[in-house]
Amino acid sequence: MDTTHQMLDVTGPATATLSVGDSMSPITVIGTESIRESFGPQTYQQAINSRLAPGVSRVVLNPDAHVGYGAPVGCVMVSPTHVYPGPVGVDIKCSMSLLQTDLPADAIEEHTVRRKLIKAIAKRVPTGAGRGQRHVPKARSVDGSLGFRVATEGASKMVLKKLGIPKAWADRCEDAYHTAADGTSDSLAARLEWMGRDRDKLNRIESKYRQLGSYGGGNHFGEAEVVQVSQDPHARQIAEQIGLRHNHVAFLSHCGSRGFGHDLAMGQFRALKSSFQKQGLAFPAGDPQLVYAEADSPEGRLYLSDMAMGANFATVNHLLINALVLESFRDVFPGIRGELIYFISHNIVRREPIDGQTQWVHRKGATRALPAGHSQLVGTEFEHTGHPILLPGNPRDGSSVMVARPGAALSAFSVNHGAGRQMSRTKAKKNLSQTTIDQDLLDHDIVSNCRVYPRDEAPDAYKDFREVLDSVVGADLAMEVARLKAKFVLKDGAPADD
Template sequence: MALKPHTQYSKKVYLETLQKVAKNPEEYLEDESLGAIANALVEEAKEPIAMREKHLDFKIYGEEHIEQGAMHQMYTAMKLPVADSGALMPDAHQGYGLPIGGVLATKNSVIPYGVGVDIGCRMCLSIYDMPKERLQTDKEVLKKMLSNNTRFGSASFQRSMDHEIFERDEFRELEVVKNLKDRAWRQIGSSGGGNHFVEFGVVRITEEENEFNLPPGSYMGLLSHSGSRGLGANIARHYTNLAMATTKLPQEARHLAWLDMDTDAGKEYWAAMNLAGDYASACHHQIHERMAIGLHTTPLTRVENHHNFAWKEKNVQGEEVIVHRKGATPAGEGVLGIIPGSMTAPGYIVRGRGIAHSINSASHGAGRVMSRTQAKKTLDETGVSRHLKDHGVEVLGSGLDEAPMAYKDINTVMNSQRELVEILGSFTPKIVRMCGDKRFKEVD
């Protein structure tokens, strides 16, 4: 018995009909008014896809410094039937689905939550032909430049800069992306909240043989960290929900649901993901362009890399796999990248060594040692301010959740991955701009 719209029925008839649907939902799949309920019941009744009984072996770097929650998430990921290989980086900590710092190669499938919500989150470093002393002599000018030429969180520029990214076919052909174009236009050139930043600092080139053709020494640099803003977040949300609806997994693995690369949904996500990654890159380039205008110069060189993304690569058998790096830096042989530290600790310019056991990857930063909640509860503004002052760092807008003490020791992390990357140089922050206008207390 179908329930026709706008027809009055007694409560008893409704209940009797719903009981019939619950008992035999297959008979109501095409029903005009009950089809949605019937389909949901059929999906709910499906048995979850079987996981491997034992997880595949994978390499762990810096295991003694990694929390058990992240380890457990990686064990679960390596039980997926589509898993090919994996690795856990020394900055790893617990996330959703794949842990932050997790690298997972899969066969013919892409996991939206294996990429992460902030698709294409990346680092970008510009190195200028300017002495590091300008960070002191021109400090007030540089602070003003950061305040005037960056936007974080929900803030955006009154006048957006145009970019060729908006001519891409995906904005016309993908329904999900089409509806996000206006928002992407408003947010281009801005940065997200949380741990995203734009900062001036000291670049030290230590290797005589480097891809930049720069002599060893100290330079002024600009480092930015951000992703694909609302565009990437909405793409991630839509396709994660779609993957979870179509790939039913046991409860503990539900966020690792995948999309088959041969399906329309898988192809759509791949196109949307790559668009979001290119958009993230465009945001960084506009940030650096605005700064270059203010500095009246162009950079000597630029280094950049994604660390929330998926790539088509070859495994050790020469087969194509989808490599998810959720909070991990590509470190194939000769590949350049930046691994940041904290507000008071240097980040490193690196060259990948191409180590197969790491799935050609390295850490994406120092990694958190305190959750945001824990940092807010246990740290105090006066102590953090004194620490920043002792290191000669000035912060424009931040909170206790991003204090240096909330992060692991970057040198410990780098020592755990010496076999994965060569260090070509470093970047030490001096003037840091982050989300919000809150400043730590002044310390005498």
């Protein structure tokens, strides 16, 4: 056991604190004992580095925490004054969304039906790094003009209309659009126009627009699910209020801002590092991945503008994928209906009321968790239930839909964004058996679009999802209202044989 773990002060069955100094509030650690032991010394050290960084007022480690880019993946970092690109990452507003259909579960019991659905989706939604709509025959066409509006307006009525996305879905987004630091989309438009003055940059930007409506590689996925609503009367009532349908088919998606957001993030990392070097400033803990800016500085405002454009792209990317998935299901089941349950991010910085003041809340691999009655939900359809929290586990063990409890104040109104890796990609590829992985999925009646399921994305590469959920419930952060059982999976891989 590492010495950092021995320094933890256990405060409950799934909570602990880690002191970083007498004058600072400690790091909040969420997780059962076995989960806390899974973090390892480097994860704890990144959390300590983040807590000691300038302007930071709180850090939370969630149960899925593991080593990340400067700050751990699975952490929350709060500051009243500073913004940190590292705890947002290069996939700006990587997110989850859930589409609920009125299709009964038994309609997709046959493998042949699932294969038809996979083929129909594959004709509309590409997977993999660098892929875009030009690679599939039934994608939506996105030219430079529409891409510009997506980046600067997000899910505006005009953008939704142009892409054939139901306008009501914008109300089911954590944020349907993002603006520049001055609160306008005009400033985003001016920023993007300035970027496009260079012909090479403009060509690259417009090539990234064409990735709209696609999944990336790595841990991005689409999954057809069977919804299993909780049998607890209170949880079941909430599930029904937010639109979940027991024993019906839903579709869960995980992706973000694709190459467009990646380029914006990398440009900001380079610019901020260069600014530090020119000013002779020291990086926190000597780590350039913890580069920062004061939010109201010119550098901070530029970062927030670029992040907003990446976030707008991610929002519309998800909404378009869901529209295309519903269209694909209708190829096989004409006339079925579907409604977006929720769209929620886990790589973002937002202004939120925390500890009695408005602060910048950075969530890296962490998802917002506002309970019923929270001030930010007043006037929304989730005011009396709390908004849905979408927690992916893995195809074999399922995923979860939760709602926050008042106890989420402990974690800056945040929970983990999934299970979290317990093996690096390299270790998973080296140590996990391909035969065992593929057989495991078949044994659980799960099919995929991959000839060979990626070993680094196998269920055993991730932490025990049951233990992760026990941590969330044990810390009184949220309650489960439904479990999602995967029936087929779309990943970055070659199409499966018939």
